[in-house]
Amino acid sequence: MxxxxxxxxxxxxxxxxxxxxxxxxxxxxxxxxxxxxxxxxxxxxxxxxxxxxxxxxxxxxxxxxxxxxxxxxxxxxxxxxxxxxxxxxxxxxxxxxxxxxxxxxxxxxxxxxxxxxxxxxxxxxxxxxxxxxxxxxxxxxxxxxxxxxxxxxxxxxxxxxxxxxxxxxxxxxxxxxxxxxxxxxxxxxxxxxxxxxxxxxxxxxxxxxxxxxxxxxxxxxxxxxxxxxxxxxxxxxxxxxxxxxxxxxxxxxxxxxxxxxxxxxEFLLIDGGKMSKSLGNLYTLGDLEERGYPPMAYRYFCAGAHYRSKLNFTWDGMDAAKTAYNRLLAAVRAHRGGTGNASVEPYAAQMRDAVLDDLNIPKAVGALWTMARQPERTQAVYDAALAIDRVLGLRLDDAGPAAGQSGPDTLPEGIRALVDARQAAKANRDYPEADRIRGELKGLGYELTDTKEGVVCKKIS
Ligand SMILES: [Zn+2]
Structure with missing residues (x-):
């Protein structure tokens, strides 16, 4: 290292x-x-x-x-x-x-x-x-x-x-x-x-x-x-x-x-300049949440720059980070249970080398994206993503249920896949498709609720 x-x-x-x-x-x-x-x-x-x-x-x-x-x-x-x-x-x-x-x-x-x-x-x-x-x-x-x-x-x-x-x-x-x-x-x-x-x-x-x-x-x-x-x-x-x-x-x-x-x-800049109380641009995590940006989207935002580089915070940048983060979660989770044959080892090596090379987190995230984007659904891709997530800390394995709710891990395989597909559609702003899947789940006896912490899927009793 x-x-x-x-x-x-x-x-x-x-x-x-x-x-x-x-x-x-x-x-x-x-x-x-x-x-x-x-x-x-x-x-x-x-x-x-x-x-x-x-x-x-x-x-x-x-x-x-x-x-x-x-x-x-x-x-x-x-x-x-x-x-x-x-x-x-x-x-x-x-x-x-x-x-x-x-x-x-x-x-x-x-x-x-x-x-x-x-x-x-x-x-x-x-x-x-x-x-x-x-x-x-x-x-x-x-x-x-x-x-x-x-x-x-x-x-x-x-x-x-x-x-x-x-x-x-x-x-x-x-x-x-x-x-x-x-x-x-x-x-x-x-x-x-x-x-x-x-x-x-x-x-x-x-x-x-x-x-x-x-x-x-x-x-x-x-x-x-x-x-x-x-x-x-x-x-x-x-x-x-x-x-x-x-x-x-x-x-x-x-x-x-x-x-x-x-x-x-290094510093975080706000709109290219310094943060200061007098400029009214000292934002807290709570301020971000009020504007609809979950804390984990901010973690993803920060993962986009090396720690020794200045990072410029803008609301547009935060928007992009939130969307990208949701897409990454969907892309990674789509591989869960997949029986395909996508390539894993070269990306796993790139990610490992990057984080051990003076914490090159952005490079590791880039390799993770390339690996997860492969069309063949492959469990080994999911496993490799979770392995590097021990460093990235992006909660890639958490399908987003609020604590204590019946999470996707306790759901039957087919239902879980539908929840993932619906989240992916939502992240891609394909709302008609997201609504269609929600309806399909309802037909199967499952209800989806969007909460601040993410989506919760419950069996309708
Ligand atoms: Zn000190």
Missing amino acids: TLYNTLTRRKETFAPIAAAAGLYACGPTVYSPAHIGNMRSYLFTDWLRRALIFGGYTPKHVMNITDVGHLTDDGDAGEDKLQKAAREKKLDPWAIAASVTARFFADADALNIQRPEVVCKATDHIPQMIAFVEGLLEKGHGYETSDGIYFDIATFPGYGKLSRLDLDAQVAGARVEVNPEKRNPFDFALWKKAPREHIMQWDSPWGKGYPGWHIECSAMGLQYLGERFDIHTGGIDHLPVHHENEIAQDEALLGHPMVNTWMHG
Whole structure:
């Protein structure tokens, strides 16, 4: 398996350090619901996790929940995002964190994103973060100011290596420094002293306060994956500040790198531009559902671009993805039980090679289409599609009944084939044919209902 390492700017053959492949993924900051751009990043990590399993590795996947310390500007200026949301909504920050976290996992489930082995909240690991900061201070990598403890980047010559930042050029540039007590504009907060109104605060050797955002991931990565682990993922927006700072903290404390491979998912653009609250184009999965696009159609949409490419979201693109996804399901399922002789092995090899080649999901989907489009109905095509779906996660085997309903798998063969044929007709917008088949099923004693989750077929008693 090869993976592209942002640190070396190269594709590298993956060789895990130990039996379990350690994977740390920067998780959500739970102050407001995740938008579809955030979810694209978690889909990327899910494809990575699934490809690791497919490649024969056993991942130990750790994801944090940032429920304190992430400031409004990603650096160490501004206000804590949760504190701000709590103030604006006149709610308790703990309640906001709990409800946004629950919604995040509901969205992840709807997208068929697998749960990590470890989900860890920042607020549950304050002692580990304090110990990490104390370790950095003991080694001379930090200093105290009136508002917190800062990392002194002058003590870490490797600073900027991930983003290949030219520090001198940056410092000489027009960056306005808001904090005159900092020795270098790139020094960053390890720990912030809390103003009295800050609701989330803890005792520390430096008085009451709360952790910086970057120390959270360093401390929890160390806690669950140890001093050296395999892969760290995040969005491309994490690269220049958050991950650069994590590397500085890790290596300053340990004296060696903690992470072998850094991987980053590219941005989702909206109508060719940036998403922003002020433009009103921060869509959530719920917004998509309201407009008639099921979550799985969004997963399929994201499968159309490599994770290292920008992906442009448009409603037309979403329309096309929804139609294509339904057609793919129909095309694959039409092969179930088929006794034909369609070609399988060359496509199976192409799909396998693609997903193990730095997660080339779009290429695998392309090969899947070519295989499924073959006219001869062949069970082996269906089996091969299901095998690669362990990575793609497109729920190719689920004929779409709502949970708990009598699904096509419990239906007699002939009925199941009719349901599939009707879905295929519907996906192809051949509505007269779809209606005809629905009538035929009714004549045979079966009723079809279209639900939000898909079609449900029930025997009329
Ligand atoms: Zn992180």
